[in-house]
C-alpha cells in the first residue's frame with residue numbers, strides 16, 4: 001500500500017515538474033547557491049548517450065564575465081554580426097510555421113508589442129542578449145566530431161538539466177540566439193576551437209510579476225504527435 005502511494009506521488013511530482021517547466025524571460029537578480037548549481041549539473045549528467053560518450057560540455061557564466069558577454073553580444077549579435085558553429089537552416093512551413101507564429105503572437109501580446117511595432121520587437125529581441133536579466137547563463141558545447149546523434153544526446157542532457165533546475169525552483173530559457181557568436185564565447189572563456197557551441201540557457205529565479213512570464217504556449221493534440229501501432 002505504502003509502495004503504491006509512493007509510486008503515485010513520484011508520478012505526480014514528475015508530471016508536475018515536466019508539465020510546469022516553461023521558458024522564462026524575466027529573472028530576479030538573486031544568484032543560485034554554488035552547491036545547488038553543482039547538484040543540478042550533476043543530476044543532468046545522468047542523461048543517456050550513444051555508447052555512453054557523454055558528449056556535452058557546459059560552461060556556466062555569472063558575475064563580471066556574464067556582464068561582459070552580454071555587452072559583447074549587443075555589439076555583435078545585436079548588430080547582425082554572427083559567428084555560428086551550426087547554421088540555422090530550418091525553414092518552417094505548415095503546422096510548424098503556425099506553431100512558431102502562435103508562440104510569437106503570445107509573447108508579443110504579453111509584452112504589449114503591436115504587429116507593426118518594429119522598435120518594440122527589436123527591444124524584445126535584445127532582451128535575449130541581456131539574458132532576460134538572469135544572473136547565470138550556461139553555454140552548451142559539444143566536440144567537433146559530433147553529429148546529429150550526439151546532438152540528440154546533448155538535448156537529453158539539457159532537458160535533464162532544465163527539469164533538475166525546475167525541481168529546485170530555478171527557472172530557465174534555452175536560447176538559440178546565444179549560439180550566434182560562438183567565437184566570442186570561446187575567446188572570452190578560453191575554450192578550445194574544437195569545441196562547438198550549440199546554444200545558451202539563461203537561468204535563475206523567475207520574476208513572477210512580469211507579463212511575459214505568464215504565457216503558456218499550447219501543445220499539439222496527443223494524436224498529432226504520437227501513434228500507437230498494435231497488431
Ligand SMILES: Cc1cc2nc3c(=O)[nH]c(=O)nc-3n(C[C@H](O)[C@H](O)[C@H](O)COP(=O)(O)O)c2cc1C
Pocket residue numbers: 021022023024025103128173174175176177178199217
Ligand atoms: C534549443 C532551443 C532554443 C530556443 N531559443 C530561444 C531563443 O533564442 N529565444 C527565446 O526567447 N526562446 C527560445 N526558445 C524557447 C522556445 O520558444 C520555447 O521552448 C517554446 O516556445 C515552448 O515554450 P516553453 O519552453 O515555455 O514550453 C528555445 C527553445 C529551445 C528548446
